[in-house]
Amino acid sequence: MLLRLLLLSILVWWTGSSTIVRAEELRGSEAVGVIRMDVFVRSDRDSAEAVSAYCGELKQRTNGLEVRIHDVLKDKTQLLRLYQLSKKSGRPTPVLPAIYVCDRMFFGFDDAVRTGPEVEKLFTANLYTRTTCPKCQNLKAFLPTLKKRWPAIRFVIHDVDQSATARSSWEALCRKAGSPPGLPTIDFAGRILIGYQGDDVTGAQLGQLIRDVSGVTPDEPLGWNRSGNAGDRLVRNADRTLKVQTALLSTAVLPTRLLAAQPPPTEDSSQLGAAPSDTPSDSQPEISLDMLELPDEATAAETGASEVPPEVVTTDTIDVPMLGRLSASELGMPLFTLAVGLVDGFNPCAMWVLVFLLSVLVNIKDRRKILVIAGTFVFVSGLAYYAFMAAWLSLFLLIGIARPVQIALGLLALFIGMVNVKDFFALKKGISLSIPESHKPGLYRRVREIVGAKYLSVALAGAVVLAVIVNMIELLCTAGLPALYTQVLAMQEYPSWKNYSYLLLYIAAYMFDDALLVTVVVATLSHRRLQEREGRWLKLLSGAVILVLGLVMLLRPSWLQLGS
Structure with a gap:
């Protein structure tokens, strides 16, 4: 056993200088985080007034929620953005009204009673736990920190050993994601985190995920991630009406599902709004934003949240006793x-x-x-x-x-x-x-x-x-x-x-x-x-x-x- 302890001591010394992002960084900012909700409507449709009234009431009772309503009849820039968001969510042609929040979309609106709860699920984090699971208890203990930082996010706990419905939902979620079932399981923003390695690892990872999909960052008021991708450039250059916009519309992915903050783009900050090329290929046709068709009202069959397969969030870091945090x-x-x-x-x-x-x-x-x-x-x-x-x-x-x-x-x-x-x-x-x-x-x-x-x-x-x-x-x-x-x-x-x-x-x-x-x-x-x-x-x-x-x-x- 002495040899074993010696080996462990060497490993402790080896890993002692390693540094990772800690949960204190998440706690470092006491400012309340804002979750942005974008609502796309047509002012010439009856649903515009109903959904606007509901969103106004939702904002009043939800601290930390920012609601922006865009009339695509008047704002072609937002119409272009709606097309791109709809395409990313798996719907080639958008319908109205459309709600985008936490990287998820909901199409259509009946009334506040029937549709409201479904919309609020978009910024709800479902936590599947077990009462005898110590890691689940650690996650629950960390929730007040997240709730204080992100009051708009709703954290709902489902104990799979207390509810057959919760267990069935959890098993179906893991099957859909193609992942072995494990506890706790966190389902939020179309991502799944399985297991809890402590506040410094999984807790910080969950906090970073919320920031990534919040839609609002200090240096990017439009709310996109720092991916520097074509989708970012598309929104910032909506005044371009030539062939560049058409090319971006057909190829961009808004915004990439990031699991951690990405480094700023390599181009100069003054060029963040530049298109990929100032001299686009002659093979790309010139099409104005005015040529985009206005979406119509969603039918009953089209009403609902976008269906995108959940994405499993993973990490190469493990918290182990004595050695602390190890990263592969x-x-x-x-x-x-x-x-x-x-x-x-x-x-x-x-x-x-x-x-x-x-x-x-x-x-x-x-x-x-x-x-x-x-x-x-x-x-x-x-x-x-x-x-x-x-x-x-x-x-x-x-x-x-x-x-x-x-x-x-x-x-x-x-x-x-x-x-x-x-x-x-x-x-x-x-x-x-x-x-x-x-x-x-x-x-x-x-x-x-x-x-x-x-x-x-x-x-x-x-x-x-x-x-x-x-x-x-x-x-x-x-x-x-x-x-x-x-x-x-x-x-x-x-x-x-x-x-x-x-x-x-x-x-x-x-x-x-x-x-x-x-x-x-x-x-x-x-x-x-x-x-x-x-x-x-x-x-x-x-x-x-x-x-x-x-x-x-x-x-x-x-x-x-x-x-x-």
């Missing part, structure tokens, strides 16, 4: 893999079972058999963990761990721990997990038969079953890190052989401490025998560890999730 892009994938694997491998559940197994096997006094049986346990543990990671931990992310199971395991651990601590002070008195003297001869005979050459296959089979069971229990405690790591690995878009090679490297780091423990036991077996006094101390040590583990499982189960 900063560390490089090999070192990143080793660091996360080492931390993931330090698990008291599996370590305790292995120590118990070795404490039984040490009585064999046969290094070869100990190495074969314990080595089989370690190997199968790694193989099982590898299989679980390769499968994206879909089952465990879906069902989680039920609180009654945690309570039962915690109570059992408390009982075993108290008995072991009692044995330190009163060995062989009262209830004990030690073998009674009267039963030892028969049990020793059975042990000799099991570990004998004739029954070695039985011992190996038992080690295999034990390893699988232990890893299933272990996954319930620490499913976070494997799920996050495999997500980061998938982002790299490596070929299959490279992905599985990195998983092998992860497993090698994960099993390092177990392999080291087996090696030490095998190497020092014949040096001295375990005396009763030493056995008492081992009882006390193991009892104390199990007691702590039981208390944590009962009172603070989130501490068993290393990724939290």
